Amino acid sequence: MAASREEIRAGLAEIVYEITGVDAKDVQLDRSFTADLDIDSLSVAEVVIAAEDRFGVQISDDYIKNLKTVGDAVEFIQRAGAVA
Amino acid sequence: MTNGDRVRVVVTGLGATTPVGGDAGATWSGLLAGCSGVRALTAPWAADLPVRIAAPAAIEPAKVLERVEARRLDRTCQLALVAAREAWADAGHGASGASGAAAERVGVALASGMGGVTTLLNNYDTLREKGPRQVSPSALPMLIPNGPAAVVGLEIGARAGVHAPVSACASGAEAIACGIEMIRSGRADVVLAGGTEAAIHPLTLAGFAAMWALSRRNSEPERASRPCDRERDGFVLGEGAGVIVLESARLAAGRGARVYCEAAGHGISSDSYHLTQPDPGGHGAIRAMRQALADADLRPGQVRHINPHATSTPQGDVAEATAIQEALGAAAPAAAVSCTKSMTGHLMGAAGAVEAVATVLAVHHRMAPAAINLEAQDEKVPLDLVHGQPRRLPDGPFAALSNSFGFGGHNVTLAFRVTG
Numbered sequence A: 001m002a003a004s005r006e007e008i009r010a011g012l013a014e015i016v017y018e019i020t021g022v023d024a025k026d027v028q029l030d031r032s033f034t035a036d037l038d039i040d041s042l043s044v045a046e047v048v049i050a051a052e053d054r055f056g057v058q059i060s061d062d063y064i065k066n067l068k069t070v071g072d073a074v075e076f077i078q079r080a081g082a083v084a
Numbered sequence B: 001m002t003n004g005d006r007v008r009v010v011v012t013g014l015g016a017t018t019p020v021g022g023d024a025g026a027t028w029s030g031l032l033a034g035c036s037g038v039r040a041l042t043a044p045w046a047a048d049l050p051v052r053i054a055a056p057a058a059i060e061p062a063k064v065l066e067r068v069e070a071r072r073l074d075r076t077c078q079l080a081l082v083a084a085r086e087a088w089a090d091a092g093h094g095a096s097g098a099s100g101a102a103a104e105r106v107g108v109a110l111a112s113g114m115g116g117v118t119t120l121l122n123n124y125d126t127l128r129e130k131g132p133r134q135v136s137p138s139a140l141p142m143l144i145p146n147g148p149a150a151v152v153g154l155e156i157g158a159r160a161g162v163h164a165p166v167s168a169c170a171s172g173a174e175a176i177a178c179g180i181e182m183i184r185s186g187r188a189d190v191v192l193a194g195g196t197e198a199a200i201h202p203l204t205l206a207g208f209a210a211m212w213a214l215s216r217r218n219s220e221p222e223r224a225s226r227p228c229d230r231e232r233d234g235f236v237l238g239e240g241a242g243v244i245v246l247e248s249a250r251l252a253a254g255r256g257a258r259v260y261c262e263a264a265g266h267g268i269s270s271d272s273y274h275l276t277q278p279d280p281g282g283h284g285a286i287r288a289m290r291q292a293l294a295d296a297d298l299r300p301g302q303v304r305h306i307n308p309h310a311t312s313t314p315q316g317d318v319a320e321a322t323a324i325q326e327a328l329g330a331a332a333p334a335a336a337v338s339c340t341k342s343m344t345g346h347l348m349g350a351a352g353a354v355e356a357v358a359t360v361l362a363v364h365h366r367m368a369p370a371a372i373n374l375e376a377q378d379e380k381v382p383l384d385l386v387h388g389q390p391r392r393l394p395d396g397p398f399a400a401l402s403n404s405f406g407f408g409g410h411n412v413t414l415a416f417r418v419t420g
Helices: A005-020 A041-055 A061-066 A070-079 B024-033 B067-071 B075-090 B117-130 B139-143 B147-156 B168-184 B202-210 B249-254 B283-295 B314-334 B348-365
Strands: B009-017 B106-111 B190-197 B240-248 B261-270 B303-307 B399-406 B410-417
Touching: A005 A041, A005 A070, A005 B067, A041 A070, B009 B024, B009 B075, B009 B168, B009 B249, B009 B348, B024 B075, B024 B348, B075 B147, B075 B190, B075 B240, B106 B147, B106 B168, B117 B139, B117 B202, B139 B147, B147 B190, B168 B190, B168 B240, B168 B261, B168 B348, B168 B399, B168 B410, B190 B348, B240 B249, B240 B348, B261 B283, B261 B348, B283 B314, B283 B399, B283 B410, B303 B314, B303 B348, B314 B399, B348 B399, B348 B410
Parallel strands: B106 B190, B303 B399
Antiparallel strands: B009 B240, B009 B261, B190 B240, B261 B410, B399 B410
């Protein structure tokens, strides 16, 4: 079954917490990984790797470079066909 | 400039995490009590190895650090950070920087012999099994050999320079020598110096075993590391970190710091003999010891304690004993020699630093730890080896040497002296 936006957001929040220690409840759609959540680019790259593994998708390199908010990531993962 | 005009350097802080204890105090107690940190390796990955013993850190560093902090650090960095925090606090310096010195006057010299070798190998496994996209973006910063120095430099806000001299098993001692020079040359007032190593992995064990460098006393782990004993058959691979805070005597006095002893001098030489074999005549080691004595303005008779390199290999221990006898001459029998690797195993790039911590504490407490497993002293090592019980060192002024030698023919001797 396809994953809902909320399921993907919650999954990302768990990953972000695991990797950076940022509280999962702060990982909301409108938040920027770097500006709002203060996550450095290396950690964003780790989050992407973990998200690809968890949701069974591949995030293109071009998209990763332009990735800003949690919502951007959720939308991409959903369109790429993430399964719950 | 004569030695007398030079900036004097003292030791104001100590930190260690080793196979016998999770901090400097526990390590020292363990050394005085004759505790062995050598264990059987019972994990499945060790089952097919010819060597199934090692000396792991007594306390898991990842359990001491914050979870997120630990996951982005290679184990060498984790161990270094644990020891560095202890040493820095022990010296009375704070989380916001050095007490009495600007960040531009604070340096780091912290070495590792092998770097983040387990990070390298684990990421290579990932590359092979899962492909390039799953290789961690933290892999490279985690495996660079200067990583521990850089991480610790960030921690204490060091801006006078961060160094990581690499000289295999002499790395930790060379880093301390480098730290002494940073202060003497006027580049820094405070230097956090030491070494770290975390390389207990099937590849390193297989590689050292292939060189016949490791003890194969698999059935008796605690008896395997036996420097200068007739039945020794190689070293035991250990892991851990040792850090000392070096400081100009003027700064230490000005801020009323507790001083353990003087970091009186060092000697560094190279064998140019063989990549891995010690020079049987110990010529490079003799020069390192003589340079350290000259650098510290010491006569051989003032040396009353030695922490030797003595790893428990058949050739190395004899070559070092020959060198000590030559360097100290008639005064050699007056030095109480403590083979602490009998308890810690061989911490490679951290060995010289952990042994510097032990030597500083021996000078400070005037107590020489006793080796364990010294059941029949090799007659080719005619030194006064402390065994059985720790030995009281003399009242009044005296000095101690700590030797470290590394594959590649690196020789480093550090000299510490009672202050006051």
